[in-house]
Amino acid sequence: MSKEINITETYHYINWVIRSFHFDDSTKEDLAQEIIIKVLINKHSFESRSKYKTWVYSIARNHCINYKKRRYDIYKKFQDWDDNSIIMLRYNEVNSDETISLIRKCIRELPLIYRIVIVYYFFYSMKYKEISEELNVPIGTIKSRLNTGKRLLKYSISRELFFRE
Structure with a gap:
């Protein structure tokens, strides 16, 4: 990636993406931190074929979906709780x-x-x-x-x- 990542701008964008999943505030904050770390660790894999925001959006969206799936899987375990x-x-x-x-x-x-x-x-x-x-x-x-x-x-x-x- 030729241009350096603006962490503040990226963080605000990630928060905007997370907001659409309707998490509580502490979960939003935790997810935002996890996602920003994921973006920074994987910035070398960004290819200029797509826009930077599209790449960040897909990471944030997938992370949130996976989080919901994990929580729902645990929830399903307790439906037949005895x-x-x-x-x-x-x-x-x-x-x-x-x-x-x-x-x-x-x-x-x-x-x-x-x-x-x-x-x-x-x-x-x-x-x-x-x-x-x-x-x-x-x-x-x-x-x-x-x-x-x-x-x-x-x-x-x-x-x-x-x-x-």
């Missing part, structure tokens, strides 16, 4: 670090009364009766909190993966 899926967390059998950290983040964000029951049941393998005795709460309440906690957790994960983009 008790065994949570148990796999304890043994770190979930595929990626990103998935594990997302689930743990969502568990931390649960209201305390549900989070405690989820953690006792899935991570400490406690039975309803044991949790009931530990928390001094009737077994029916434990069952109710566990089901509500699982529902809230599934919703929270779905929201994080699918709707915050």
Whole structure:
């Protein structure tokens, strides 16, 4: 490439491209940084057959599409989420670090009364009766909190993966 890259101009253009994907602000910023690095690393592969902006646009667009695909693939995993899926967390059998950290983040964000029951049941393998005795709460309440906690957790994960983009 004969002309030097104007990083500020390129960065603004990348942000313009990313805006069309409707990501939240922190995701936009992260993606913009990843894309600018990708552009700088691959600037030697730019050929003058097309315009510079067209080349940057294709890199930015493809990067955003790939990001959405990754997030959607994780989202699809949780459509049929059951008790065994949570148990796999304890043994770190979930595929990626990103998935594990997302689930743990969502568990931390649960209201305390549900989070405690989820953690006792899935991570400490406690039975309803044991949790009931530990928390001094009737077994029916434990069952109710566990089901509500699982529902809230599934919703929270779905929201994080699918709707915050």
